[in-house]
Amino acid sequence: RGWPEIPVLSLQAGRTMVSLQAGCAGLVAMSSGLSRRGCARLARSWALVLLSLSSAVAFIGPVDLGTAGGEFGLLSKAAITGDASNIIGDVGSSSAITLAELTMDSSGTYGVSTQVTGRTFAGSYAAPTPAMVTTALSDMDKAYADAIARPYTDSTFHNVMVGAIGGHVFIPGVYKFDTFVHIASDFYIRGSQGDHYLFKVTEYLSMAAGVRAHLIDDGSGQGLPQAANIVWQVGVYIVLGATAHLEGSCLVDAYTTFGAGASLNGRILSQGAITLTANFIATPPPPPPPSPPPSPPPS
Numbered sequence: 001r002g003w004p005e006i007p008v009l010s011l012q013a014g015r016t017m018v019s020l021q022a023g024c025a026g027l028v029a030m031s032s033g034l035s036r037r038g039c040a041r042l043a044r045s046w047a048l049v050l051l052s053l054s055s056a057v058a059f060i061g062p063v064d065l066g067t068a069g070g071e072f073g074l075l076s077k078a079a080i081t082g083d084a085s086n087i088i089g090d091v092g093s094s095s096a097i098t099l100a101e102l103t104m105d106s107s108g109t110y111g112v113s114t115q116v117t118g119r120t121f122a123g124s125y126a127a128p129t130p131a132m133v134t135t136a137l138s139d140m141d142k143a144y145a146d147a148i149a150r151p152y153t154d155s156t157f158h159n160v161m162v163g164a165i166g167g168h169v170f171i172p173g174v175y176k177f178d179t180f181v182h183i184a185s186d187f188y189i190r191g192s193q194g195d196h197y198l199f200k201v202t203e204y205l206s207m208a209a210g211v212r213a214h215l216i217d218d219g220s221g222q223g224l225p226q227a228a229n230i231v232w233q234v235g236v237y238i239v240l241g242a243t244a245h246l247e248g249s250c251l252v253d254a255y256t257t258f259g260a261g262a263s264l265n266g267r268i269l270s271q272g273a274i275t276l277t278a279n280f281i282a283t284p285p286p287p288p289p290p291s292p293p294p295s296p297p298p299s
Contacts, residue, residue, distance in 0.1 A: 060153075060172055060173060060174065060195075060196040060198075061196065062196055062229060062231075063143050063146055063147050063150075063198060063231045063233075063249075063251075064142075064143060064146065065139060065140070065143045065249060065267075065269070066135075066136070066138075066139025066140075066142060066143065067132075067135055067136045067139045068136045068137070068139040068140040068143060068267075068269050069139075069143070069228075069249065069267065070090075070136075071089055071090040071118055071283065072089060072090050072091070072092050072136060072267060072269070072283065073087045073088060073089025073090060073091065073116075073118070073267055073268070073281045073282075073283035074087060074089070074090075074091045074092070074093075074267070074268050074270075074274055074281065075091075075092045075093070075136055075137065075140060075267070075268070075269045075270070076092075076093045076094075076095070076268075076269075076270045076271070076272070076273065076274050077093070077094050077095065077137055077270075077271050077272070078093070078095050078255070078270070078271070078272050078273040078274075079093065079095045079096045079097075079098065079273045079274075080093045080095075080096070080097045080098070080099075080273070080274045080276075081098045081099075081273070081274070081275050081276065082098070082099045082100070082115055082275075082276040082277075082279070083100070083276065083277050083278060084100065084115070084277070084278040085099075085115050085276040085277070085278055085279040085280070085281065086115060086117075086279075086280045086281070087115055087116045087117065087118070087276075087281045087283075088117045088118070088281065088282045088283055089116075089117065089118050089267070089281065089282075089283030090116070090118035090119050090120070090121065090283075091113075091116055091118070091119075091120045091121070092120070092121040092122070092132075092133050092136055092137075093121075093122050093123070093133070094122070094123035094133055094134070094137060095122070095123065096122070097111070097120050097122050099113040099115045099116060099120065100113060100114055100115050101113055101114045101115075102120060104125075105119075107126065108125060108126035109121075109125055109126050109127075109128070109129045110125065110129065111125070118283075121133050140251070140269045143231075143251055143269070144233060144251045144253070144269075147198060147200060147231060147233035147251055148200065148233055148235075150174050150198060150200070151174065151176075152173075152174045152175060152176035152200070153173035153174045153175075157173050157174060157175045157176065158175075158176050158178075159176070159177055159178055160175060160177070163177050163179055163180055163181045163182060163201075164181075164182055164183075164184065165181060165183055165187050166183050166184045166185030166186065166187055166211070167185050167186070167187060168187050168188070169187075169188040169189075169190050169216075170187070170188065170189050170190065170197060171190055171191060171218075172191045172195035172196055172197055172225075173197065173198075174198045174200065175197075175198065175199045175200065176200045176202075177199070177200065177201045177202060177203075178202050179202055179203050180201065180202075180203040180204045180205070180206070180236075181199070181201045181204075181205045181206070182205075182206050182207075182208075183205075183206070183207045183208065183211050183244075184208045184211065185208075185211060186211055186212050186213070186214060187211075187213055187214070188213075188214045188215075188216050189213060189214070189215050189216070189225050189230060189247060190216045190217070190218050190225070191217075191218050191225045192217060192218055192220050192222035192223055192224070192225065193222055193223035193224060193225065193226050193229075194222060194229075195218075195225055195229060196229045196230075197225070197229065197230045197231070197248070198231050198233065199230075199231070199232045199233070199248075200233045201232065201233065201234045201235060202235045203235055203236050204234065204235075204236040204237045204238070204239070205232060205234045205237075205238045205239075205250075206238070206239045206240075206241075207239070207240045207241055207244040207246060207262075208241045208244065209241035209242040209243060209244060209259065210241070210242070210243050210244060211241065211244045211245075212244065212245040213245060213246050213247040213248075215227075215247060225247075226284065227247045227248055227249075227265040227266045227284040228249070228266075228284040228285060230247055230248030230249065230266065231248055231249050231250075231251065232246075232248050232249070232250045232251065233251045234250065234251065234252045234253065235253050236253060236254045237252065237253075237254040237255045237256065237257070237272070238250055238252050238255075238256045238257070238268075239256075239257050239258075239259075240257070240258045240259055240262040240264075241259045241262065242259035242260045242261050242262060243259070243260070243261040243262060243263075244258075244259065244262045244263075245262070245263045245264070245265075246262075246263075246264050246265075246266065247264075247265050247266060248265075248266045249266045249267040249269060250264070250266060250267065250268050250269065250270070251269050252268065252269065252270040252271065252272065253271050253272075254270075254271060254272040255270065255272035255273045255274070255275070256268050256270045256272070256273075256274045256275070257274075257275045258275070258276050258277060258279045259277065260277045260278050260279075261277075261278055261279070262279050263279060263280040263281070263282075264279070264280075264281050264282070265282050265284060266281075266282075266283070266284060267281075267283055267284075268281070
């Protein structure tokens with residue numbers, strides 16, 4: 001009785017704030033016989049324990065794309081059709097691939113096209129290509145299931161701007177939209193190169209013509225967010241308007257259509273057809289293995 005209140009100890013782990021504020025009565029009940037200084041030490045120790053626990057909860061690891069996230073810029077269970085597009089990466093499909101000047105290698109295991117800097121792989125090609133494509137599509141399905149099962153970070157990451165996200169600045173975390181996302185003006189993804197972002201869209205994702213996603217740094221000196229660490233899980237389809245630009249890997253449950261001149265720094269991994277018209281797809285390198293959550297501080 002009469003002891004001064006122990007100051008608040010606030011520590012940040014990722015995006016989660018842990019605060020511990022203890023009064024003398026609570027500490028005495030927990031630590032009978034401790035001095036005021038001892039009680040203060042105990043309060044700080046509990047704060048550090050809570051910090052380590054919250055760090056594990058707040059840690060946002062990547063969605064593992066498996067072999068679907070290797071060299072593939074486009075991967076689909078349905079037809080892939082492109083017209084005068086530039087695809088940096090491989091193209092894979094269990095169905096037909098229709099690209100300009102597509103010719104088969106003499107081995108019959110892959111194709112090459114003037115539109116693709118990598119190779120094309122279809123389920124109808126010679127062995128072992130069908131098995132490789134099947135494995136990549138299975139990994140795509142696993143990644144989709146992983147993404148859809150992840151809970152959003154907290155209530156502020158749920159239904160941001162009711163899906164009309166133009167102008168918004170996104171920080172690392174898991175976002176959930178219960179319906180569609182329509183982007184009518186430029187938006188921003190802010191953070192550093194080690195941060196991860198997952199956008200879960202229940203219905204469709206559409207971008208108006210000319211709209212762009214921008215990667216901006218958070219001032220930490222750790223570089224820009226990386227497209228390889230951004231994932232869009234979309235429950236129906238993706239449509240980009242002419243000259244629109246998106247960042248990240250797209251896991252799509254239905255079809256994907258890009259308007260003339262639209263571009264993507266990422267991948268399209270789609271259950272349905274992919275239709276391109278003079279588009280630019282740049283496949284980012286896979287992200288490095290995730291670092292483990294911070295260890296609890298030594299006692």
